[in-house]
Amino acid sequence: MGKIHNGTSQSLDRTTRSSRRTCEPNDNYGVDSGSRKKRKSLRDIPEEEIAAYVWRKALRVGKKLKSQTVAGYLNTSNPFGDSNLNERFVWKKKMERDIEAEKKRQKQRMAEIEKVRKRREERALEKSLHEEDGALLALERARAVFQGWEKGDGEFHFNQTKLRPEIRLREGHAKPIDILTGHLNGLSSLNIELNDPCMVFKGLTVKDTEELRDDINMHLDSDTEMGTRVEYWNAALLVCDFEIGKARRKDALDRARVHGEEPAAELLAEERGVHDSIITDVRDYLLQKTYKELENIHSSVKSWLGSGTAKVVEFWEVVLKQISICKANAFLKETSKHLQRLKQHIEEDGPEHDDTRDISQEPMVQEETTKNEEETGSLSHLLLHGDDNEEAISPGVDRAALERRRLAVIQQR
Incomplete structure (x- = not known):
């Protein structure tokens, strides 16, 4: 960590010196009005903003340097001989297992959905059959009632056919x-x-x-x-x-x-x-x-x-x-x-x-x-007549x- 702080201080000194050189007047740009305006705008920037800018840049550089190390080790210099030490570890076997498990759960959900759909269709079919059976039963009951009426009507007419002959015979026009x-x-x-x-x-x-x-x-x-x-x-x-x-x-x-x-x-x-x-x-x-x-x-x-x-x-x-x-x-x-x-x-x-x-x-x-x-x-x-001697x-x-x-x-x- 001491090395990191030393490197950071050195980069801050270099950044400060370069910014100071930028802020110094240059006589070579005196003839150009655009250059004079630019130099004037640079001289107007306060020191605090420049320091803040330098600090933010230093933080970014430090963060970048820190991300390239694991416990102070780099991919190129570590006692483990691992060239991928700073890369993020991915557990591929676990991911494959999770993917297979998810596929299996998805299939089970689809199977459950199919079962539910089939049960719904079966219930609808049973309901329709029940309604048809009810209609047929009602029709059979109506037919039985009608047959009873028809039978009673037939018996009535048959009894009348029994009475009519007696009446016609009694009255003499049979x-x-x-x-x-x-x-x-x-x-x-x-x-x-x-x-x-x-x-x-x-x-x-x-x-x-x-x-x-x-x-x-x-x-x-x-x-x-x-x-x-x-x-x-x-x-x-x-x-x-x-x-x-x-x-x-x-x-x-x-x-x-x-x-x-x-x-x-x-x-x-x-x-x-x-x-x-x-x-x-x-x-x-x-x-x-x-x-x-x-x-x-x-x-x-x-x-x-x-x-x-x-x-x-x-x-x-x-x-x-x-x-x-x-x-x-x-x-x-x-x-x-x-x-x-x-x-x-x-x-x-x-x-x-x-x-x-x-x-x-x-x-x-x-x-x-x-x-x-x-x-x-x-x-x-x-x-039918005759005797035993008859031929x-x-x-x-x-x-x-x-x-x-x-x-x-x-x-x-």
């Missing part, structure tokens, strides 16, 4: 659908002849039969309480469709005769390849059978056709169709009789069982007891004779 409904509901107390429900299809025009079919479809859609009632309306619909076909065929034949035209060949026969008389005989035979017997015949004919042993397939297909129609007729008749018997039993027992629905409404199919089962495909009448005809011979008669009728045409 419709065909009222007769069928009366048979199904057992309206035997009314002063109306209700013997055979199939008779309502007879004598109707095409328009009336189509209206009856619409009424049957309406009851079929509404009356789904019991299986027997649905089967009843299905059977009525089958018979109605058959009668519509017959009525349309009859109208077409009448129009052809009125216009003097030759009826089409398909109108002259109910079924292609089978004469009307044969179909009539088959239908008359089947109408005498009970529902159970018709079911047995139907299954026998189907199994016989499925075996491939039938020679005239068209004929037996016509027989199957007639069996289905006759089964529907038999079902309507037997169901009506069964329900009337239930009604009579209830009236005899008393008011405890005034509702026919308390008793099973399954049709009591009356099957006549026979000793001989019908052979497969045979439409021959059963032997029996085999089913094969009977079938061959029946087909020969059918072929003879076709050849006559």
Whole structure:
């Protein structure tokens, strides 16, 4: 430090001497007015300002000299042999570690921000789904309420459809659908002849039969309480469709005769390849059978056709169709009789069982007891009289004779 003070004093002496030399007058500048003004301005500066200026400059020089040393050592002269002794130390490893740590923290912050954004989106999605579920739930509730109203309205109209037939039957201007409904509901107390429900299809025009079919479809859609009632309306619909076909065929034949035209060949026969008389005989035979017997015949004919042993397939297909129609007729008749018997039993027992629905409404199919089962495909009448010595005809011979008669009728045409 002593060296620093000595150097500083020497620099101050040199600065003072130079400033004094500057302040001394010089005769060489006398001829120049600008130089005289400059010298005059220098002579006007006080000594105190010059001393202060010199002191400030000395401080700057001392500060500069001091900054180039560490504990009095220089980069060029120090016992450590360190040429970078006066340079500022930078901890690069720490800085790199801090930078890596900052990058890691930055990544973590970005990951947290991304998680927050995703959670916000998930909450928004859950909110929208919740709102949609709420809307759907409200819609389902409204639909359930509407269906309840609709069901109540349908039940009201269905009850009205039950009351209207009774009113029309009681007043004497019944419709065909009222007769069928009366048979199904057992309206035997009314002063109306209700013997055979199939008779309502007879004598109707095409328009009336189509209206009856619409009424049957309406009851079929509404009356789904019991299986027997649905089967009843299905059977009525089958018979109605058959009668519509017959009525349309009859109208077409009448129009052809009125216009003097030759009826089409398909109108002259109910079924292609089978004469009307044969179909009539088959239908008359089947109408005498009970529902159970018709079911047995139907299954026998189907199994016989499925075996491939039938020679005239068209004929037996016509027989199957007639069996289905006759089964529907038999079902309507037997169901009506069964329900009337239930009604009579209830009236005899008393008011405890005034509702026919308390008793099973399954049709009591009356099957006549026979000793001989019908052979497969045979439409021959059963032997109802005779003795044991009477010769029996085999089913094969009977079938061959029946087909020969059918072929003879076709050849006559």
